[in-house]
Amino acid sequence: MSDLTAGSYAPPQTLFVAGASGDTGRAVLRLAESRIPTVRALTRSGEKRSMLHQAGADEVVVDNLLDPDDLGSALADVDAIISTVGSTLGDIRSADRFVDGAGTRALVDAALSAGVDTFCMESAIGVGDDSSNPLATVFNTIIGPIQAAKADAEAAIRDASFRHVILRPGVLTDGPRTDIATIAETESDIHLWGTISRADVARVLLAALVTPAAQNNTFETISVPRPMADVSNTTWEFPTGAHNTEKIPISVAHKS
Numbered sequence: 001m002s003d004l005t006a007g008s009y010a011p012p013q014t015l016f017v018a019g020a021s022g023d024t025g026r027a028v029l030r031l032a033e034s035r036i037p038t039v040r041a042l043t044r045s046g047e048k049r050s051m052l053h054q055a056g057a058d059e060v061v062v063d064n065l066l067d068p069d070d071l072g073s074a075l076a077d078v079d080a081i082i083s084t085v086g087s088t089l090g091d092i093r094s095a096d097r098f099v100d101g102a103g104t105r106a107l108v109d110a111a112l113s114a115g116v117d118t119f120c121m122e123s124a125i126g127v128g129d130d131s132s133n134p135l136a137t138v139f140n141t142i143i144g145p146i147q148a149a150k151a152d153a154e155a156a157i158r159d160a161s162f163r164h165v166i167l168r169p170g171v172l173t174d175g176p177r178t179d180i181a182t183i184a185e186t187e188s189d190i191h192l193w194g195t196i197s198r199a200d201v202a203r204v205l206l207a208a209l210v211t212p213a214a215q216n217n218t219f220e221t222i223s224v225p226r227p228m229a230d231v232s233n234t235t236w237e238f239p240t241g242a243h244n245t246e247k248i249p250i251s252v253a254h255k256s
Contacts, residue, residue, distance in 0.1 A: 011239035012079035014038040019085035027202035029056035035239040065103030071110035080118040101149025163215040165208040170222040183219045184253040194222035211236040
């Protein structure tokens with residue numbers, strides 16, 4: 001198991017948020033606004049420019065990951081990417097490709113060409129081969145094609161040369177930020193189940209950007225209920241400005 005406590009990276013000077021017009025994406029913008037010098041948001045709709053600026057974006061790029069026009073220019077000078085892209089239930093019935101999969105792969109390819117340092121992806125509990133988690137069974141039953149697309153994207157990210165963090169949250173809520181998060185490495189064979197607010201997911205994603213021990217790992221995360229496993233308390237780093245970080249509490253689930 002990795003040491004999930006040591007060291008910190010400098011915060012990115014330019015952060016690119018894909019899926020910025022979604023609920024989790026806007027939560028990332030709100031948190032990053034005063035902590036990252038330049039926050040660049042991606043949206044498919046030019047009509048959402050004003051909303052994204054109000055949410056905290058310094059710059060807004062209009063492009064479609066499933067039919068990209070110029071992602072290379074969009075990623076110019078970008079140090080890190082947080083991707084919160086996601087399909088809807090309606091997309092399962094109408095789409096032959098999902099932004100979770102093909103769209104994320106396009107973003108990965110562009111990130112490699114642009115020399116991006118770090119890529120953090122919001123995925124979902126149950127993505128991948130392990131179906132022993134009861135919550136995974138529910139997710140895979142309801143949104144199986146989307147889960148498969150996310151698995152494809154996860155594989156592309158792991159195969160890339162940049163640093164990465166893949167975060168698999170439980171059931172997402174619109175509740176307030178609680179600053180409570182329990183994580184479990186997927187390799188630990190601990191399976192979490194429960195809920196977590198999008199605001200808390202945004203906090204963990206931003207922390208993962210600057211916490212070296214989180215890099216190149218895949219985590220499940222929830223806030224409540226507490227997992228049926230031993231939990232230890234540790235700290236991750238969290239960006240507080242262009243060059244500074246602070247420690248925040250994170251709970252780590254592990255076997256006895």
